[in-house]
Amino acid sequence: MSTSSVAVPAPTRSRTTSRLALGQKLLTANALLVFAFFYTPILVLIIFSFNAGRSGTIWEGFSLRWYAELANDPAILSAFTNTIIVAFVTTLLSTAIGTMISLAMERHQFPFKLPLDAVLYMPIIIPEIVIALATLLFFIIVFNMVKNLFGITWGLGLPTIIIAHVAFTISFVATIVRARLVDMDPNMEQAARDLYADEWQTFRRVTFPLLMPAIISGALMGFTLSLDDFLITFFVSGPGSTTLPVLVYSKVKFGVTPDLNALATLLLVFSIGLVLLAQFLQRRD
């Protein structure tokens, strides 16, 4: 920095430096403010989830009673099971489908590629509430048709949640996997071909291992999106298929309760755990 500033006349330079120092202080102040804004609500919530009393303002001693209450609440346990089932099945399906469609998009030519590209980006751009109401409308119409044609009654439940989650997570998985495919050195795959590997061998021995970090990132992304999703789930879940975010929502609607703090803290810790895992996997790459 100093070497190139030699030519600058002395008065200008000192003024610039003092301004720079002020700018630096303002930047630091802004950074502290933003971090405080991010973390104050979260930290207060975590601290008071361990409060012995019901209060959200007065500390009455450390206790795990609200966590114990969660563990004994059948509604929470069933919502937890539903959430995990949905997230796992969604991740499996959307990672497989998303990776396959990424390979098709980046390694092949076909006629309707451009419109498919647009459709792939749409779930990321379109507001979630529009996807939610469209999917609900679709299921209601399909259920009516099935009932009229076959006399079978279908309803909203875990399968409808999973179908809807897969539909929007495919795009996110594909975005990550496609970025990796674009960056990947094409010579690697070409070399495998030149050495007489057939398409499957090339994929298994070269493309797939190189793609693995992106597939894992995509899977983690899909898992988190499914786990956290409220709006779409809220629209397409039926009685008995409540997930944790939907349960949290209805509890918040009814009013602030201490066990809600414990539940929110657990979900928070889970999210942070996923971020740590993603970072760890990226670093290992």
Place this chain on the structure above:
Amino acid sequence: MQASGRQSKGILPILLTPGVFWLTVFFVIPLLIVLVVSFSKRSLLGVVELEFNLNNYARLFNPDSPYLFIFLRSLGLAAVNTVLCLLLAYPFAFYIARQTPQRQKMLIFLVMVPFWTNFLIRTYALMFIIRDTGLINTWLVNLGIISEPIQILFTPTAIRLGMLYGYLPFAVLPLYASIEQLDFNYVQAAQDLGADGLRVFLRVILPLTMPGVVAASIITFIPALGDFITPDLMGGGNTFLIGNVLQQQFLTVRDWPFGSAMGIGLMTLVLGATMIYFRSGASRSA
């Protein structure tokens, strides 16, 4: 390339079929249904009657109905929120990008935590401290700064605060990615040529980081425009925005044709805004 293309013919249908099937049946068709329903009539039994008419859109754009105003208010709130997010996130991302690589990693991790934390949970955490009996009001009363709690929760102010809190982490990451790649030799060169701080920022730094600004704007504006959680929980359902009115039309009033027309309206706005923003961003940075 041609050889591999011929070779690939066999595997392409296998790669494409599941994705194309899923996206067509469970994403494209539902959206087309919304489009068709938006031009239909609501029958007396609350069922959709397929009879082409424009009544739903006429109702939406009628200046005497509240819906046009609701759209404008949602647009205004989302736009103001985007500007606020940029004003806070840009210097914040800039600060992070100027740290040592080790510190950058740590600070970005501290941004990732709120970024990845459930929006609903973060909204609840904010409600928990700003409500009448929350920590902030209690402390302010105890310190004698105010005589009685200020009602923030369930007001339009709460919605503004909630949106800022909710979307600020989304704005930081694309801005950081862009600023981090900025070659500071350009900044140095401009300074050496006698440009003052403001000029350096407006003529050099900002144009070079424009892609980050565009990405940050889109990623905060779009979800804020259709946000349901913030007006419903922070606003207590007292302030009507597109998101909570849509939810009401669909799940409570069950006027699907009109709700669909609103949904199409929102989608058009979002796609339109994205296209305009991309164009202007592209032309400015060029």
